[in-house]
Amino acid sequence: MTFYEAAKPYINRKLIDANKAATLNDTQRSFALLEDAHVIGQQSTYFHCLVHYKMLRHGIRQHDLKEAFGQAFRLIGAATKTMLGWVPLGNTGGASVSPFKPMPISAENQAILADIKIRMKRA
Template sequence: MTFYQAAKPFVQKKLNAYSNALSEGRAKDAFRHLEDAHVIGQHSTKLHCVAHFYMLKHGLKHGDVKECLGQILRFIGAFTKTAFGLIPNGNTGGANISPFKPLPISQSNQIILDKIKHAQSQS
């Protein structure tokens, strides 16, 4: 099983949680779900780009110019650098954080990443 295959359901769950929180008017909570999706999916070019695409859409929806510009640059970086492993582990992906800065991974996201590794090792 590839990383993409193992991680996709977890990233999708975070994207669904994002949509739910957004529909309930909880924009800050919603964005945190996108940050989690980014941390979980950043080792797959496709999932990494999806996370940045959702962050860009979030910035557009909320008129956040800094977020939009940051996400355009991050999307390009995700598309061109993920396959080479040039990612800062744990980085949450928002424009409020340097795109080069590794960050500690939350316990809940680490549990998910461990499940993904386990699923990969079982195939």
């Protein structure tokens, strides 16, 4: 099983929950869930780019120019750097943090990443 296959259900759940939170106008919760999806999926070029695209849309919907421009920059970086392994682990992906800064990973996301590794080994 590839990382993409193992991570997909976790990332999809975070994205679905982020969309629900946005629908309820809970923008802070929505963005926090996108940050979780970023931490979980940043080892996959597809998921890394997808989450930055979702963050870009979030910034545009919130009329947050700093976030929107930051995500446009990060989307280019995700598309060109992820496959080379140039991702700072734990980085939450928002424009308010350096795109190069490794960050601590929450216990919840550590457990998800550990489960992804187990699923990859089983296949």
